[in-house]
Amino acid sequence: MSIAVATRPALGRDLRASLAELVKLEHITGGLVVAPDGLVIAADLPRGIDAEPLSALAATLGRELELRGPRLRRGTFPMAQFASVSGIVFLGSTPVGFIVLLGEPQADTDAVRTALRAAVGTVYRAWAR
């Protein structure tokens, strides 16, 4: 017996589709959507990168930003980027979790942040309905 309820996700509710669009950006090598408890909702990562440990740590980072932020202020952090010499991690915060993108050092950070901001906004609007 199946008890599935067939529905088509509204725009912004289909997090896999949102991620699929974001990883098409130039110099973005992969990404994932992770719930605040570390559960992987969607992942498209380069070979050799394990989703589980990355999602566990990304959720920890997202929650730390949510709870304290860089200035110990609880509240929203729409977006953050963390760069090393060899790559960049972008993190977007949504009501259902965090969108994480992995980028090469030459990624256009302004363009990626603009796209991520748009995706985060779409998810917010979908969840506010």
Next chain:
Amino acid sequence: MLVARIWHMLGGGRRRRPTSAQIFRQAQRLRDQGRFEDAAELVTEALMHEPGSVVGHLLAGSLHMILRETGQARTSFERVLALEPTQPRALLGLARISLEEGDAGTCRDLLSRALARYPDFPEARALLELTRDLARNGSTSSAAPAASAAATLVPPVAAAPAVAAPAMTRADALAADRLRLPPESRETLFMRTDATLLFAEPRGPRTEAVAASAVKLARIATAVLARAGFGPLRHAVIEGAAETTYLRMDDAAILTLAFDRDVTAATAVSHLERMWGRCRSELA
């Protein structure tokens, strides 16, 4: 209600009501699809019929975490452990909550218990490595201030009464003048990577806790970068509701500058790099 709706759609009276196991499986599917409110509704209803379900309480804990209901999540995970003391996901859930609350010791104990029972548990292993790194670097508790500010940037003449807040403020003012702080900056912090505060403008009662928080954040970000196959954190940009914080660091020190959202990224980064050069020269 959702169970009744699903049952009704399936023909209600002609078919048997779904079992709790079926409902939990459906709730899990809904959670995996990101339909958290629907999943939570199903789990709550099913737990009323089967209050001793480990799967049900585990799902409830996960959903409470997702919905940022930390207290309820803790209760759910504790119920799981009362039923199954080594349940790894419940141990991980409680460990996460402990880490969020700055209790790294409890976090480590819980993760160690999970790994003792299930050594192949990559999430727990990653978090345990992180908590060990935080402990090594003195940023285990975001509430605990860093070591006393042996302010390297404070000139000797002002450093003598270092415990007196007004003297520190004067010292900071002198350092601010020497470092030529950008006028747009709302807050500047310069600290060692062990969270020893070297300079702050403005300085208040929570400044050292803020510095400790920034160090902890940098450590977690470095762990994320490492898991993504990248090197240690060097730059960060964190957008908040009202302001954006820019961070620059190396193996020895961290500088953060906070600007209003209307300051352009190019201006902020340019200030950050100039300040970073001056701060590192002073430290050297």
